[in-house]
Amino acid sequence: MSRREESGLVTAGRGLWITLEGGDGSGKTTQARLLAEWLGAEGRTVLHTREPGGSEVGRLIRDIVLHHRGDIAPRAEALLYAADRAHHVATVVRPALERGEVVIQDRYLDSSVAYQGAGRVLDAGQVRELSIWAAEGALPDLTVLLDIDPEAARRRLDADDKPFDRLEAEKDDFHRRVRDAYLRLADAELERFLVIDGALAPDLIADRIRARVRALLEH
Numbered sequence: 001m002s003r004r005e006e007s008g009l010v011t012a013g014r015g016l017w018i019t020l021e022g023g024d025g026s027g028k029t030t031q032a033r034l035l036a037e038w039l040g041a042e043g044r045t046v047l048h049t050r051e052p053g054g055s056e057v058g059r060l061i062r063d064i065v066l067h068h069r070g071d072i073a074p075r076a077e078a079l080l081y082a083a084d085r086a087h088h089v090a091t092v093v094r095p096a097l098e099r100g101e102v103v104i105q106d107r108y109l110d111s112s113v114a115y116q117g118a119g120r121v122l123d124a125g126q127v128r129e130l131s132i133w134a135a136e137g138a139l140p141d142l143t144v145l146l147d148i149d150p151e152a153a154r155r156r157l158d159a160d161d162k163p164f165d166r167l168e169a170e171k172d173d174f175h176r177r178v179r180d181a182y183l184r185l186a187d188a189e190l191e192r193f194l195v196i197d198g199a200l201a202p203d204l205i206a207d208r209i210r211a212r213v214r215a216l217l218e219h
């Protein structure tokens with residue numbers, strides 16, 4: 001039984017759902033793009049999407065969570081991400097999986113557990129349950145975690161020369177808690193996670209991801 005069936009997501013069974021996770025500046029957005037391009041060249045129908053902001057409603061929510069000036073109460077922030085997720089899974093992800101497509105998704109519920117749970121110090125179990133409820137139990141087939149030291153990631157973001165959003169602007173301590181939480185999540189679900197050192201060369205990282213995805217597609 002696939003992980004998606006186990007978690008109660010009913011699909012036509014042909015689609016494959018891959019999420020990418022990691023701290024800000026870990027390189028996952030580049031890897032999501034490379035993976036989507038490779039799968040497209042292999043003749044697969046790919047939906048490349050992200051959270052927050054993978055739907056029209058989600059783009060409005062993304063603007064609030066990333067660019068609102070001033071504080072947002074931690075529970076309100078968790079609910080905003082969960083609202084984006086509920087709408088995204090129901091209207092974008094699930095239909096694509098039912099059509100048999102490969103969904104490549106930049107961030108999913110592990111981001112909420114790491115950022116709102118460990119970063120904002122909410123109860124990680126409750127944050128996870130909130131997302132599971134929002135997404136009606138849907139879990140991806142594979143989650144790629146790009147693990148990187150927050151200080152190295154910060155240097156990459158500095159070099160980008162773009163203004164920091166609300167989360168990127170958080171202190172080093174926050175980003176260290178996020179990293180540790182991600183590693184704990186990966187340890188707890190070895191089968192779903194592929195952990196890769198985000199400091200490796202992008203081509204090497206892309207090769208490792210492709211190898212795992214190829215195996216999943218042949219399965």
Ligand code: TMP
Binds near residue numbers: 052107108167168
């Ligand atoms: P990104 O699209 O550039 O990765 O930015 C999204 C930001 O939102 C990033 O700092 C991580 C954060 N985030 C959460 O805090 N919780 C979540 O559930 C998600 C999906 C993202």
